[in-house]
Amino acid sequence: MKTTKILLTLGLAGFMSIVSFGQNIAGSAHDFSGDNWNNTGEICVVCHTPHNAATMQEAPLWNHEVTTTVFTLYTNATSPSFDATASQPDGSSKLCLSCHDGTVAMDNFGGRTNGADLLTGNKNLGTDLSNDHPVSFVYDAALATTDGGLFDPTSTNSGLGGTINSDLLLANKLQCSSCHDVHNGSGLNDLLVVSNTASALCLTCHNK
Amino acid sequence: MKNISILILSFLIGFPIFLNAQSIITTKHNLSISGTGTIKATSESEICIFCHTPHNSSPRAPLWNKNISGTTYTLYNSSTLDAVPGQPDGSSILCLSCHDGTIALGEVVSRTTPIDMTGIMPSKSNLTTDLSNDHPISFTYDAALAASDGQLKTPPLNSLAILDHNSKLQCTSCHDPHKETNPKFLRASNEFSDLCFLCHDRTYWNNSTHKTSTKTWNGSGTNPWAHLESAYATVSQNACANCHNPHNADGKQRLLKSNLEENNCLDCHNGNVASKNIQTELAKTYKHDVYNYSIVHDPTESTSVTTKHVECQDCHNPHASNSTTATAPFVNGFNLGVSGINQAGNSVNPATNTYEICYKCHAGNSWSPSPAFPRLIVQNNVRLEFEPSNPSFHPIAGPRNNSEITANLISPNTANTVLYCTSCHASNNSTGPAGPHGSIYPQILKLQYETADYTVESAQAYALCYSCHNRNNIINDINTFKEHKLHIVEERTPCSACHDAHGISSTQGNSTNNSHLINFRTDIVFPSSWGSLRYEDTGVNKGRCYLRCHGKNHRPKSY
Numbered sequence: 001m002k003t004t005k006i007l008l009t010l011g012l013a014g015f016m017s018i019v020s021f022g023q024n025i026a027g028s029a030h031d032f033s034g035d036n037w038n039n040t041g042e043i044c045v046v047c048h049t050p051h052n053a054a055t056m057q058e059a060p061l062w063n064h065e066v067t068t069t070v071f072t073l074y075t076n077a078t079s080p081s082f083d084a085t086a087s088q089p090d091g092s093s094k095l096c097l098s099c100h101d102g103t104v105a106m107d108n109f110g111g112r113t114n115g116a117d118l119l120t121g122n123k124n125l126g127t128d129l130s131n132d133h134p135v136s137f138v139y140d141a142a143l144a145t146t147d148g149g150l151f152d153p154t155s156t157n158s159g160l161g162g163t164i165n166s167d168l169l170l171a172n173k174l175q176c177s178s179c180h181d182v183h184n185g186s187g188l189n190d191l192l193v194v195s196n197t198a199s200a201l202c203l204t205c206h207n208k
Numbered sequence: 209m210k211n212i213s214i215l216i217l218s219f220l221i222g223f224p225i226f227l228n229a230q231s232i233i234t235t236k237h238n239l240s241i242s243g244t245g246t247i248k249a250t251s252e253s254e255i256c257i258f259c260h261t262p263h264n265s266s267p268r269a270p271l272w273n274k275n276i277s278g279t280t281y282t283l284y285n286s287s288t289l290d291a292v293p294g295q296p297d298g299s300s301i302l303c304l305s306c307h308d309g310t311i312a313l314g315e316v317v318s319r320t321t322p323i324d325m326t327g328i329m330p331s332k333s334n335l336t337t338d339l340s341n342d343h344p345i346s347f348t349y350d351a352a353l354a355a356s357d358g359q360l361k362t363p364p365l366n367s368l369a370i371l372d373h374n375s376k377l378q379c380t381s382c383h384d385p386h387k388e389t390n391p392k393f394l395r396a397s398n399e400f401s402d403l404c405f406l407c408h409d410r411t412y413w414n415n416s417t418h419k420t421s422t423k424t425w426n427g428s429g430t431n432p433w434a435h436l437e438s439a440y441a442t443v444s445q446n447a448c449a450n451c452h453n454p455h456n457a458d459g460k461q462r463l464l465k466s467n468l469e470e471n472n473c474l475d476c477h478n479g480n481v482a483s484k485n486i487q488t489e490l491a492k493t494y495k496h497d498v499y500n501y502s503i504v505h506d507p508t509e510s511t512s513v514t515t516k517h518v519e520c521q522d523c524h525n526p527h528a529s530n531s532t533t534a535t536a537p538f539v540n541g542f543n544l545g546v547s548g549i550n551q552a553g554n555s556v557n558p559a560t561n562t563y564e565i566c567y568k569c570h571a572g573n574s575w576s577p578s579p580a581f582p583r584l585i586v587q588n589n590v591r592l593e594f595e596p597s598n599p600s601f602h603p604i605a606g607p608r609n610n611s612e613i614t615a616n617l618i619s620p621n622t623a624n625t626v627l628y629c630t631s632c633h634a635s636n637n638s639t640g641p642a643g644p645h646g647s648i649y650p651q652i653l654k655l656q657y658e659t660a661d662y663t664v665e666s667a668q669a670y671a672l673c674y675s676c677h678n679r680n681n682i683i684n685d686i687n688t689f690k691e692h693k694l695h696i697v698e699e700r701t702p703c704s705a706c707h708d709a710h711g712i713s714s715t716q717g718n719s720t721n722n723s724h725l726i727n728f729r730t731d732i733v734f735p736s737s738w739g740s741l742r743y744e745d746t747g748v749n750k751g752r753c754y755l756r757c758h759g760k761n762h763r764p765k766s767y
Contacts, residue, residue, distance in 0.1 A: 079269030080373035125263060133262040133271060149386075179262065198233070198242055199255035206256075208232045208386040 023187030030182055030191070037107040037117040046109050047095075047182075058091040058170075065108035067098045072128040083147040084137035093135045096176040100125050139164075139174045139205070151207050159194050159204055168193065168204070235388035239313060239325070247313065247327035259302070259385075261318040267302070273316045274305040279337045281308070284344040286461035287508045290357040291377075293344040298372045300345045303379040309334040332437065335455060343454040343463060349377045349407070361409045368396050369406035377407075382454075391438040399440060401447030408448070412528030412545045420444055420530075423481050432475035435465040443481065450476065451526060462507075469505060469519040470498040473526070477641075484641035492636075494653075495646030496523075511547045511555035513568050516575040522546075523565050523643075525558075536626040537561040537604065542643065551605045553591065563604050566629050567591045580651060581659070582730045583708055584741060585716045593710035599719040600726070601711025603627055612748055615687040616678045630654075632672060632709075661732050662700045670696075673703055689724075689749060691767055699758050705732040706743075720745050728755065736763040 025031055025043055032038045032046050049063035059066075075086040089097055098104050102124035105115030118124070125132050137143075144150040151164065158167035168178040179201060180191045188194070194201050232238055232255060236245035239258045243249075261273040281304075283293045296304055305311055306329070314323035335342050347353075349371055354362040365371070370381045382403060383393040390396060396403050400419075413419055421443040425432055433439035433446060435453045440446050451472045457463040459472070466472050470490075479485035490498060501517035509515075513522070520526075528545030539546070539562045547557040548564025549571055559565050570576055572589030579588055587593055596606035607624045614623045633644040634654035644652045650659075655672040663669050667679055674682075682692050695701045708727035717727065723745040733755050735741040740754035740763065754764040 074268070074271075079271075081270055122264060131263070131265040131268045131271070197253045198240065199253075199257070202256045202260075202262075203231070203233075208256075 023184050025183045028184035028187075028191065030184060032106070035106075035117075037105075037115065040110075046106070049110065059095060062095065063109050064095070064098055065104050065113060066094065067101050067104050069097070069101050069103050069127045071097075071101070072130050074130045074132060074134040078130045081147075082134065084134065084139065084143055086134055087136050089129070089136045091136065091170055091173065091175050092177050093175045096180075096182070097125070101127050103127060133179075135175050135178075136173055138172050139169055140172055144207075149207050150205055153205070156204075159200065164205060174205075230387055230389055232386045235386070235393070237385055237388075237393070245327075247325065247329060249314065250324045250326055252314075252323045257316060257318065258306075258313065258323070261316070264317065266317050270302075272302055272305070273318050274302075274311060275315070275317060276301055276305055277308055277310040277337070279308060279310060282338040282340045284340050284342060284460075287506050288462065289344065291344055291347040291349065291353055293347040296339070296346045298346060298374065298376055298378045299380040300378045303383075303385070304335070307333060307335050308337050310337065332456060341455070341457045341460045341463070343382075345378055345381075346376055348375050350375055359409055359411065361407055366406050368403075370395065381407075398449070399445050401449065404448045410527045412525065415530055415532075416526075416528050416544075417530045417541075418443060418450060418526055419447060421482075423476075423483070425476075426480050428480045429478060430475050430480075432481055443476070468502055469521060473520045473524075486641055486645050489635050489637075489641060489646035492646035492648055494648070494650055496644060496652070511549055511557070511568055512571070513573055516569075516573075518569070522568065528558075536628045536631070537563055537606075539565070549591065551591065551595065561605070562628050562630070563594065581704060584728045584730060585708070585712055585722070587713050587716060589713075590710055592713040592715060593708075595711070595714060598711045598714045599717050599722040600724055602632075602709060602725070604629060604710075616681045618676055618678055621676050657703075659702050659704045661702060661705065663702050664700055665697045670703055687749070689751075689767070701732070701758065705729050705757070733757045737761050738763050740764070 026033075031043050033041055033043045038046060045063060047064050048061045050061060053059070053061035053063060054066070071088060073086040073088070074082065076082050099106050099119050100123060102118050102120070104118075106117045106119060107115030109115075129135075139150070139153050141152045141154050144152045153164035153169060153172075156164050158164045160167040165172065168174070170177060177193075179193060181193045182191060184191050186193060186195075188196075192201060194204075196202065233242070234244060236243070236247070237258075238244065238255050239248050240253050240255045241249050241251055242253065242255070257273060259273055260271045262271060265271040265273060266275060281296055283295070306313055309329065312322055312325070313329065314325040316323060339345070349360075349363065349365075351362050354360040361369075363371070363375070372378050372380070382395060384395050385393055387393065390398070394403055396406075398404065423443050424441050432450070435458075436446070436449055439449070443450055451465055452463050453465045454463055458465060459467040459469075464472050466475075474487050474490070476482050477484065478487035489495065496518045498519050501519065504515055504517035505519040505521060507521070523543060523546060525543075525545035530541040530544065532541035532544075534540040539559055543559070543562055543565055545558045546565050547555065547568070548559030548561075549567035550556045550559075550561070550564050553571070556564055567590070570589075571591035576588050579586065591605075592598075594601050594604040596603075601608070603626050607626050609623055611623050617623075617625070630643050632654060633652045634647070635641060635643070635645060636647040636649055636654055638654070647653060649656060649672075651657075653672055655675055656668055656670070657672040658669040665683065667674055670679075681687055683697050685691070685693050695706075696703065706728060707725040709725065711725065712722040712727050721742050721744060726743045728741060728743070730741075733741065734757065736754050736756050738754070742754050744752040744754075744764070746752060746766070750767060752764040752766045753762045755762050
């Protein structure tokens with residue numbers, strides 16, 4: 001029984017070290033309450049509103065102008081070793097890109113369309129996504145088999161308690177949210193979902 | 209409760225999937241602080257970052273995280289290269305963003321400050337911007353190339369041989385940078401050069417000793433495999449790598465381990481790997497002096513060699529040589545797969561008869577060695593000397609078919625016997641390696657053959673001649689020229705004074721004046737007082753000589 005307790009303690013300690021609890025968006029890179037382009041002084045309002053939200057799939061009570069960019073993609077033509085089927089960003093990735101493609105002002109929320117504060121620097125991925133990790137593609141067991149350098153998402157642990165598919169993918173697709181937690185649940189640099197120490201996040205999917 | 213602990217244990221065990229033994233983590237390409245190699249970061253823990261970044265990659269694919277040096281590389285070239293390597297592209301240019309040594313390992317696109325590293329890339333991994341000593345890359349490998357080269361397998365290749373989407377051979381054709389299940393990140397084991405032979409297709413190789421020999425290095429002298437990071441124990445296992453080095457090769461053309469041609473051979477053929485010691489032969493006074501020439505021999509050179517040189521490769525094909533035996537005049541295993549000049553003077557590849565290999569250099573080339581002595585008839589083309597239609601000749605290119613000589617030949621020689629050049633020109637060490645590598649006797653003769661005037665006759669002095677020709681009969685005038693005893697025993701005249709061992713060309717001599725290999729040495733035999741210097745055959749063991757020698761005037765002398 002003592003052994004069991006020790007094991008339990010060790011297990012919990014290990015789990016805690018991987019996923020830190022108690023972090024949240026306040027004070028994170030996505031807390032814009034103090035930015036001078038956000039005259040509301042609120043945090044959530046830049047992306048969400050409790051009422052009269054935009055009605056769109058994958059848009060939880062969405063309150064920000066959505067990008068209309070047709071993106072340049074990372075495709076099989078960019079990299080012949082890319083075996084997935086590339087598609088225009090959809091789902092939550094499209095919402096991320098509504099600031100991070102640099103075409104929609106950060107302050108274009110709550111119906112405003114004449115904002116001027118565009119994201120700059122490294123965080124602005126631009127409309128050319130061919131130099132960024134592909135998103136919005138189906139990552140399933142078949143892709144893993146075809147590629148040979150990917151783990152089977154349906155049977156491989158994500159490091160978060162379930163499989164890659166259950167924890168990191170949305171509707172079988174890899175999205176920005178597969179790596180990034182916009183709400184800073186983990187409190188990690190770059191809002192990563194888990195620590196990339198020893199490239200652990202990369203190597204969760206990549207069998208290298 | 210037990211169930212819970214099992215669940216937690218399995219979670220803990222299952223989670224570190226990235227500790228898989230075959231993953232990049234355990235390879236030298238893990239340059240992070242957790243790396244096991246000597247080159248690694250002082251604090252950076254990320255592994256992929258040294259090559260890849262999820263955002264703002266450069267070049268774009270495969271999300272590359274290092275700038276390209278922009279260097280113009282010096283490309284591989286050789287006289288036997290049929291492929292057309294371009295400036296490195298595809299995956300190769302990515303590899304070179306570290307392996308050309310121009311960009312620091314820690315200098316990645318995604319970090320404004322280079323990652324702090326310890327250790328420096330060893331010279332073996334630094335290919336530099338001079339790729340002329342590395343296996344060619346970034347060339348199209350298609351059926352047309354295989355056809356023009358003739359020594360490459362025709363695509364489609366074995367599935368282990370990876371060409372890129374443009375059918376180009378790249379670094380990744382041999383190396384998988386993420387896996388080190390084989391040394392040097394090789395995609396497959398290169399034992400027996402299996403990896404090389406996915407593409408290369410060498411004529412003769414399957415029967416060659418270099419493929420099959422289980423010989424090992426005895427530990428003495430130079431390590432013949434010092435150019436290999438992880439040599440196998442036997443010749444057979446090392447195969448191509450015995451002589452070739454795919455990277456930073458000292459011998460750039462054909463990627464040989466040594467720029468000095470003979471070292472590629474003699475590091476093994478010195479008694480330390482191969483059982484016969486060729487090096488000892490080449491230390492003798494008379495030899496085919498392979499040490500004397502460097503980068504003169506070329507595999508594409510004319511069969512009739514125009515620039516004087518000798519290398520092991522002139523007579524031996526290391527991809528073909530084996531120990532099969534043959535009878536004269538046919539080539540034995542040691543000389544398989546070597547070009548030559550046939551008796552008609554035409555180029556042949558491979559040579560069928562061993563003498564054809566000798567004719568590449570000894571058949572009237574502008575620089576061919578001159579005859580050893582001044583003679584009445586001068587000829588430095590041994591091919592013409594051995595022509596079977598000649599008035600007399602030693603039986604190299606065909607038998608004498610002359611019953612007159614049979615009586616004095618030692619068994620098993622007969623009038624039908626055919627000899628190799630190496631029957632006379634070979635090592636003086638009868639248990640040493642066969643062939644004319646070196647000898648203590650002039651002209652690389654295997655036995656003593658005195659040529660000085662006034663040599664005291666003995667079995668030893670003319671041991672070479674007496675190994676076939678019955679000494680007792682000769683010095684007692686039995687079934688032979690009846691004044692042999694007078695000339696060689698009493699007057700102490702060497703055999704060579706009257707006989708020209710190779711033969712007398714029909715273009716210069718005739719059956720009356722030049723039977724019995726008669727072609728007088730003009731430094732010993734002089735014209736008679738009447739101005740005549742010639743021999744006339746007048747029948748079996750009968751003739752006439754017009755000459756002056758040892759103070760005797762024959763004008764003529766008949767016998």
